[in-house]
Amino acid sequence: MPSSTELGIKLPKPHTCVECGKGFAQKAHLDNHRLLHLRPSIPLYKKGEARLQASDRAETVAKNPNKVVEPAWLDEGKAEAAAREAGGELWRGQLHITWGQYADETFKWLLKNDVGYVVFLLVPYCMDGEQSPLLKWQKQRLLELVRNYQEVSCLLDKRLEQKAERAKKRKEATQLRQDDDEYATDAELLAAAESSLDHSELPVNTQVTTWGQITPAGIQDSDNRPSTSSVSESASDSIQLEGWQEFWDQPLASAQALGMSAPNIKWLKDNETYGLFEPASTYRNAKGETVERKQLKKKMEFHPPPLPTSVKGAVPNMLAFFTTPAFFWRLVGVMPDKIRCPNTNC
Numbered sequence: 001m002p003s004s005t006e007l008g009i010k011l012p013k014p015h016t017c018v019e020c021g022k023g024f025a026q027k028a029h030l031d032n033h034r035l036l037h038l039r040p041s042i043p044l045y046k047k048g049e050a051r052l053q054a055s056d057r058a059e060t061v062a063k064n065p066n067k068v069v070e071p072a073w074l075d076e077g078k079a080e081a082a083a084r085e086a087g088g089e090l091w092r093g094q095l096h097i098t099w100g101q102y103a104d105e106t107f108k109w110l111l112k113n114d115v116g117y118v119v120f121l122l123v124p125y126c127m128d129g130e131q132s133p134l135l136k137w138q139k140q141r142l143l144e145l146v147r148n149y150q151e152v153s154c155l156l157d158k159r160l161e162q163k164a165e166r167a168k169k170r171k172e173a174t175q176l177r178q179d180d181d182e183y184a185t186d187a188e189l190l191a192a193a194e195s196s197l198d199h200s201e202l203p204v205n206t207q208v209t210t211w212g213q214i215t216p217a218g219i220q221d222s223d224n225r226p227s228t229s230s231v232s233e234s235a236s237d238s239i240q241l242e243g244w245q246e247f248w249d250q251p252l253a254s255a256q257a258l259g260m261s262a263p264n265i266k267w268l269k270d271n272e273t274y275g276l277f278e279p280a281s282t283y284r285n286a287k288g289e290t291v292e293r294k295q296l297k298k299k300m301e302f303h304p305p306p307l308p309t310s311v312k313g314a315v316p317n318m319l320a321f322f323t324t325p326a327f328f329w330r331l332v333g334v335m336p337d338k339i340r341c342p343n344t345n346c
Contacts, residue, residue: 052116
């Protein structure tokens with residue numbers, strides 16, 4: 001028997017898709033068609049991998065986030081019932097996110113417009129869990145939805161592997177420090193400090209000691225104050241210090257900072273244990289001259305030498321008590337990154 005199409009008969013189409021307006025003669029056909037709308041259209045960066053970058057629509061929503069969420073989405077039971085009614089077997093995509101910059105948008109909308117944000121939400125959840133019962137339920141449903149789409153799931157797994165590898169390296173570095181014979185925990189250091197104070201036999205002299213009493217007159221100025229030039233003298237003045245900046249010794253007049261104190265400069269340059277430099281070595285430069293130099297250490301301590309704990313013989317230099325911790329920052333590499341061209345036609 002010829003079909004209605006072959007006979008040229010147009011059957012009524014009472015079942016209309018609310019998404020696109022297409023009509024169907026049978027409800028079963030409409031149900032099959034609706035699956036196309038229920039599945040998110042995920043933009044791809046390349047074959048098999050979703051694009052992490054947010055869409056223009058997502059950027060617009062993020063600038064003006066919705067602060068009001070329907071109460072039904074804040075209740076697990078009601079939210080699941082409403083989502084199942086709207087999406088059937090694909091109900092997870094119909095759930096609404098109830099927090100953040102995309103509040104009240106559906107999970108399906110998130111996968112279509114900002115996969116990077118989805119990965120951002122799920123990585124901490126997969127590694128550390130979630131304390132809030134409602135957020136835990138929602139993130140678990142979002143994770144279940146993501147696992148149905150390999151192009152998104154692969155990005156989540158890749159990020160989790162990177163996090164796990166970094167955590168493993170941090171753990172190994174911590175273990176190496178703890179295996180060091182000189183390593184001590186904070187609790188051990190505090191206990192040692194308290195014990196030292198309790199059993200100290202050093203007398204405490206409360207009399208004020210002046211600079212003039214402990215320093216020869218030759219290195220004082222006219223007001224009996226320490227001479228700046230004498231304090232900053234260093235055994236490294238005749239040695240080439242690779243990485244040391246001259247303005248650290250004498251800050252520029254236009255500089256906002258005051259620079260480092262002279263006692264700090266001395267130990268940073270000269271102290272082989274706590275300072276910045278390796279022991280001095282010699283090399284022959286391009287002119288054929290033999291030059292003595294110090295190179296920056298690969299591993300550095302950021303605290304000055306410990307203060308004297310006992311006094312034997314001559315009175316110690318007062319400057320030993322005025323050194324302070326110093327932080328030295330050094331660029332060791334450049335992180336590659338891709339920057340989007342501002343030209344919209346690019």
